[in-house]
Amino acid sequence: MLPPILSNLRLPVVASPMFIVSVPDLVIAQCKAGIVGSFPALNAREAEGEPPLLEAWLTRITEELDRHNQANPDRPAAPFAVNQIVHRSNARLDRDVEICHRHRVPIWITSLGARPEVNEAAHDCGAITLHDVITPTFARKALDKGADGLIAVAAGAGGHAGSLSPFALIQEIRSFFDGPLLLSGSIATGGAILAAQAMGADLAYIGSPFIAAAEANADPAYKQMIVDCGAEDIVYSPLFTGVHGNYLKPSIRAAGLDPDALDSADASAMNFGRGDAGAKPKAWSQIWGSGQGIGAVRSVQPAAALIEGLAAQYAAARRGLCAG
Structure with missing residues (x-):
């Protein structure tokens, strides 16, 4: 059963927190349009x-969300979330946890490790925690x-993606967990949400389509690359952060590297203490992350329009299944 805070969304969607890209303008637009908006705490530098x-x-x-709710009592904004990177190299973690606790952030998303004290801090201020995992063992x-x-x-x-099929991953997690479960991986249409x-x-967990949102803090060339590329334009590599992630091949070529002949790296290369999410100098700012679902992204548009399209597709998919 979903907790109340996740039960009354316009669409069963949480927008994933994207390094550099997710900023207040995007989060506010997502929440006002009826889905959970989120950002990494480390984006606020x-x-x-x-x-x-x-x-x-x-x-x-x-x-801003309070003002929206007062002006639109019949269509209140969705709640927002903050992502905490709990990797041991994140020197800001304790400070950011204290700030989120004091501001009573309603949803905490934790990544790259799990710490009981972070969950306890969230619970102490009435929040819920969602932790991202790539295997049933980590779950x-x-x-x-x-x-x-x-x-x-x-x-x-x-970003930092797993390698398991969504069918296998959801199936195995559901064999031992009946609580809130979100799925991330190539979800870019209303039919995929369903x-x-x-x-x-x-719930669906959607990131890459929002890189092309007007409110996203992304280079215009990055947004256009999301529009222009598809699944075959993505490469899966650990080189840039020490953990396997999905990146746009054209951005790798533009940085002077061959996406088909990349070196490897291990998790010891990851360092969140430098303010760059452990990336090598050109990663994230020049070498751009993306999921495989971007073939469905046709244009750069406001987040509200993107969500409106997803809602229409979702409703049509439901009608189609019921009619069948």
Whole structure:
């Protein structure tokens, strides 16, 4: 059963937090359109000596959504989420956890490790925690450490993706967990959202299509590359962060590398203490991540229009199945 905070969304969708790309403008637009918007806490980076930018972001998001709800009581905004990278190299974790606790962020998404103390901090302020996993083994560990829900990151997802089929991953997790379960991996249409539910997930977790949203903090060339590319334009490599992820081949070529002859790297290369999510110098800012579902992305458009399209497709897919 879904907790109340996830039960009344316009669409059963959580927008995934994307490094650099997800910023308050995008989160607010996603929430106002009826899906959970999210951003990584590490995206809020202030200059040395300045007050934490995360404080300002949370204040702005909360106040804008409150104003929207007062003006639109019949169509309130969805809640928002903040992603905490709990990898041991994230020197900001304790500070960011304290800020999110104080601002009573309603949904916490945790990645790259699971820590009981982070889950406890979230629960102490009334929040729920969703932890992303790529295998059933990691799913069990996250639940043992207090996560409320799981995000199954299957093959084809953008960023740090797993390699298991979504059918296998959802099936095995559902054999021991009946709580909130999200599916990530190539979901870019309303029909795919419905398919995620049909195989046992409660919600879809969607990232890459929102790179092409007008409100996304992405280079215009990055947005256009999302529009122009498809599944065959994605390469799966550990080179850039030490963990396997999916990246756009044209951006790799533009950085002077051969996407078909990349070196390897191991997890020891990952370092979130440098402010660049452990990437090598050209990753993320020049070498761009993306999931395999981007063949469905046809244009750069506002997030609200993208969500409107997903909602229409979702409704049509449901009608089609019922008619059959």
